[in-house]
Amino acid sequence: MRGKKIIAFLLTAVTLFEQMSVCCTAGEAETVSISAENSFAVCDGWGTALYRWGERLGENDELMEQAAALLYGDDGLDMNIIRYNIGGGDSPEHSHFTDSDTVIPPWWSAETLDENSMSFTISPQDKAQIAALKTTAAAAGDGAKIELYSFSPPYFMTESGCTAGAVYSGYDNIKSSCFDDHAKYLADVTAYLRKSGLKVSSISPMNEPSSYHWKAGGTMQEGCHVSQGAAQSKLIEELRSALDKNGSKDVKIAAADEADLKAAADGYSALKTKAKKAVGRLNVHSTDKASQEKYLTASAGKNSWITEADGLYTVGSDAGEMSAALGLGRQMIADLTNAEASAWVMRQAVTNSGSGLGLIHENADNTGLELTQRYYAYGQFSRYIHAGSTLIRADENTIASYDMKTQTLSITALNCSGENKTVRFITDGYDILKSGKVSAVRTSGQADGGEHWQSLDNAPKLYRSGFSAELAPYSITTFTVSGVMLRSDGNIGDVNDDGFINVTDISLTAAHVKSIKALSAEKQLLADVNGDGSVNVSDIALIAAQVKGIRRIERSSRYTEDELLTDEETTSDM
Template identity: 45%
Template sequence: MKFRKRILSMAAVCVMLFDVMSIPASADEIETKTVSSANRLCVFSGWGTGFSKWAVEAGKSKAVSDKAAEMLFGEKGLKMNMVRYEVSGGDDPAHSHFLDSDKMPPSWIKTVTDNNGKIDHVLDLSKDKNRIALLKKCITSAGGKLSVELCPTSPPYYMTVSGCTAGAVYSGNDNLRADCRNAYGKYIASAVNAMAGQGVSVTSIAPMNEPSSLHWKAGDTRREGFHVSQGEPQSKLLIAVSNALNSAGLSKVSISASDETDIDTAAASLGALSSQAAGTVSKVNIHSSEHENADFTALAQKYAGIRITDADGCYTAGENAGEMSAALGISKRIISDLQNSRASAWLMWQAVCDGRPDLDAGYLGLLYRDNMTGSLDATQKYYAFGQFSRYIGAASTLIKVDEDTIAAYERSNNRLTIVAVNDCSCVKEVKYYLDGFGLLKGSSVTEIRTSGSLYDGEQWSVTDNAAVVTSTGFSADLAPNSVTTYVIDGAVLHVTGTLGDVNGDGHINVTDRTLTAAHVKFARFLPDDAQLLADVNCDGLINITDITRMAAHIKGKRFIKDVRRYNEDDFITDAENDVISDYDIASDG
């Protein structure tokens, strides 16, 4: 009898072991991801696209340009707020090597001859009127808040060594004539004024594009470009452009440099600039950041910000992901670019491609113009981009999480946003631990997701999976091959310091007031912890009232009282977590 019982017991154990082993790992394992305020990267400034060939084509059709402006820059679209406007140098009229010259941005250079036979070159934007009209529509769609950067692809042909705007005879040679550096600077300043004449305010200039690259060769059939060697040549060019802008009364137009292809090349270029040239640069532009570079990070700290520009590629990711393959690919690239470089902006090279691509593979662009119908259509890649751009806006602070996750915090409305990529074919259960944040009573989590195909999938779908918020965070399930955005309302950043002491030096003085004024004028955003200290009247806003209160304090007229906006009773406590847990258990029966 005892022997029989032992056999039955052993059999029961075997059945139990089999049952445990048959449970998928994804259903049994919970992955914990920590979103820590200690891992803040930078204050974000926005999203955008280049204005190159796609804009030339879109500008030819009112219907396409209207739709492009709304889908890319509108409130119901991607909410982009930046444009890099490509300016063609204009090749020698005798040349005919560019295969798609009719789709390239038209040159602004017009050759004129006076009565004495003297030849001169002037700016004439008339051939580019369609693209400029599209830009104005985009400005309107963005609510008038659109940062425009001019990006000359090459000096005009008569300023080049080879006489060709595709590059030098030997691609590693500099193609801007040494005696034309000042003329090139004046050409750029004239371009800024010409755009102002069209009613477009230019924010910045990027006078070089991938200058260290070796693919700019005379007679090339693809596009314009020019090599500028690191060190003295790049330094002298930047100084010439800065001098020309200042002479033209355009000192408020900033200079971006050097738009190198990758973070390593960018580090070498920045490190080789003379101190005078480095002083002319406001923002650092790079085109990709597949990994971190300590030298680049150290060098870039002296500048006003870093931006990923001309980004995109035929990126793919996922397991049997179908139309989500390109969507997952660009999502993972956005996360790696922003976290590796600590960039404050991410801009596409071209947001629209010609012709319907293979939607199950990698492709360039977010939208495509159907060659048969002429219509402008979205892709799952477009909607994946929107999972970031629609919910992470300017003035929010980026937070590094991991290779599949990035977060951002908006102090003005106590909102924490998390964008998560699941490139696996199974559900991932994740516990998000929020470190350095207090969660107010009544805090909520909204889940927005893109997955599947255009026909039967999700596009910015707000799910019914309302996560329960505890004092430490929340848990969620990531759908297979998906990009999901979590918007947590009621997250308050913990911060120490004295109200009004914005820079944390122990004093409230004119420096703090100046920093706050720059934030209010959108000149330079304060980090989130500094924003909390700049909100001296604790109304949740930073405005002229706070600046006035600081001024009164500095003058000794009215001192700032350090009264915080929230107290301990406003937040979810550990004790309340137990109540929530008991409720969940009871609800599950």
Template identity: 30%
Template sequence: MVSIFKILFPLTVSILLSFAKTIRIRTVFVDPNDRWQVVEGWGTSLAWWANKIGGYPDDIRNHIADLVFDVNKGLGLNVIRYNIGGGDNPDHNHMRPGGAVPGFLPCEICSYNWTTDANQKWILFAAQKRGANIFEAVSFSPPYWMTYSNCSSGSKHGTIDNLNVQYYDTFADYLTNIVEWFNNNGLIFRTLAPFNEPSSNWWKANGSQEGCHFACSTINRIIKQVGIYLKDKGLSNQTSISAADEYSTDSEVNIIKCIDSDAKLYISQYNTHAYHGKKSKELFHLSQLDGKRLWMSEFGLQVSQDMSASINLSEQILNDMRNLKSAAWVYWQAVDEVAVNSWGLIGVNYSDTNILKNNLGFYGFAQYTKFIRPGYQIITSNDHDTLAACSPDNQTIVLVCTNKNNITEVWNLNVSIFNINSFKAFRTSNNNETLTNLTIIPNITDGILTYFNPAYSITTWIFSLAIPI
């Protein structure tokens, strides 16, 4: 026996040392007493996929609507950004597929055409039927005939305002008339966003999508004029202004600092895109100082055949929910054409309505959207790759845990503070797991749940509590 022990002991130590070198171990602590923002929801922009999908055969468009908006059949997105089309010059043909969103006022002497944009409107109301409850109207550009370039994709060089100064009032009237029409037809936009990445210099004539540069002085004037029209039309009790949907948190901070106090009276919400920037925390503090709701209103990335896009998506959500502390998080293109540079969580082919594929990003996003529901409150965790949330009734704790590394990790979830009745887990990974309900999960021992977290994976834990916290 002594000789066997002498052989086995060094061998065991060697195996453990080798294991320790290849396996990372981390411990996650959660503090339900340190509470952050209440989640309003998860969302998507309807530009531009709804302009195409809304015209699909009824069974297919309903199926796609279920996948995007129904929480039982799909993602359950409840925050919807509707694109108020400016409408491009009818002599032009340069927009990307779906990008030529029709405007409601095709020319200066025309009457409003309320039957236009039928495809996007179908998706909008389909979302409402499936439980979506927060709606925002967003303008990317004024109608082409209000612009200097006579084109709704931008000015000649992209660095100057494209909205003709003589149409400032007309543009404000246009936006608020559309909000009023939807209000009268059963759908209320809580916010109206008159700008989209307004300080960017890439909105040029004959581009692939609508866009318009606005100087800060112009932004101030438009906000005030839109606010006045909302009030005069009896809409201001239900619809207020959001601004400014800048490309980065840095640009958003700069714009907010140049918006004057009179204009800010009409603003209820700051919107930022999250493609770049290092000022998430500063932007959060600005929103708190000014008493404005804060959204991450646009982020998207190109799909991948493996988990890389899902991991990048998850890391962005973690950064925005933990540092920016946004109340809502909105994905750019929930649906897009299957292509090398596709943004879509769901891939389609606009030339063949039978082609439809849920990309891995769909399931990666679902790890958040299906379990951290509207009304849940983000709570503190010590781990930057974990998002923790508590249900409104304090009876459910959700942890979304992302392993962004290329090796399996051992995760110790310290849940000793909770009186847990039951728990379950779902995972998306490279191992043929797509929001898979894990049937073999470890027990909690001395308040610690220890599990192996596979490389490049997202695991969501749902704990039902016997005693509310």
């Protein structure tokens, strides 16, 4: 989209300056703290929108199956989030969009605005995109999270009669009489897809709605200005009502897919109370340090996703193809930590051959797919930091996660210098069992002949407080540490750690078990009453028994002191 590309270009310039100034001095040893206190979100996963590429590949079963396996398969990136665009189309009298695959026709026709006679007319583009949706959802398996999103209402619900925007940039383009029609349109498409067997879990009804680059006659894509405050509140409230009426009460509303943290903070703050309650998650497209505090204050208590993500990020002037790979990794770390987000979702994972964007390039003759180093860089995160684990902030080159169920700590670390770099990873808030081990995989070099998720033979030695490792030049390495036990001083059963075990703790545990709202690793530890390493219905029953006075919860030890590592690493060991 035009506006987002401008913003992405400016942010890339800033990012490049920051990256050049903070990359490590060659040969300099570092200490990186992996502290439980720096946990910031429960990971929802990784993914991409199907926009454009899903439509193209959805017409080719062989290529679509290949792409789905590469992106969502266990041997691929192991993504789980899929975003599907509900098109608004454009007037048949218009011909201003430069690419045919930017225009997805609406599911309703202009002749059927009477809500009692609405009928679906599914276009060939939508049929192809639905085929892509079903193929990727099958590859992702039970953990698939499908989100629907909209750039603009159908053209016949707009003031300008054009889905590129209003006649005057910055003017609202939804007809005042069509907020409920548009909400019903989105809700009905949601219900249709759910009835077809697709487990739609959320919907985002706007895309950069406060931006001023949506203008009638635009050539890039659909877009619609929706003013912050009353107008955005009305759309959200109408959509919540429409979803509830057609049996989609469990579908969350995400808002508002703004371009940056400041716009997202301002937009959410301006919503009416009812609309705020209806928002289940905040989506934002890019982040920056300057707006972080404002955003985190405004969004307190709400989960966040980074969506429509991508850019021409680079690190290292002589890193070759790893320059783009490291740049992507650095941006993923920055975005997740700046917004304390739980997911990082690509705008388009598959792009045309020769593009600097995306992860996979589609050959010009539509005969095959080419993997880039950015693909393998993304996998250093998505293959090892799993949905349900707790994300941990480390530094600009490092991010970690802890999975209480498997008792593993995953650390993804970048070396943006041209020489080997020794890093000492110090764990804080964890005990490590004697049975614990470190394994490592690395991506480096070029797409042709480089390392791609290469398992490393010489695993670091594990000590009581962590381990040291040498990072290869211009590389991304992911370490998986087993036998890691999270410490907690809280009372078992007191999930919210307020000093009392009551119905609130039952509700929090039940929400986690039902996959409504995941608990952080620390809260999972307090909810795992029977100590079996998993939070399930047995734990709900035990907490309920305590609340009802039937049986008191007894704290059980998960491990003994004799099982723990006691050796400390010395300078000579490094």
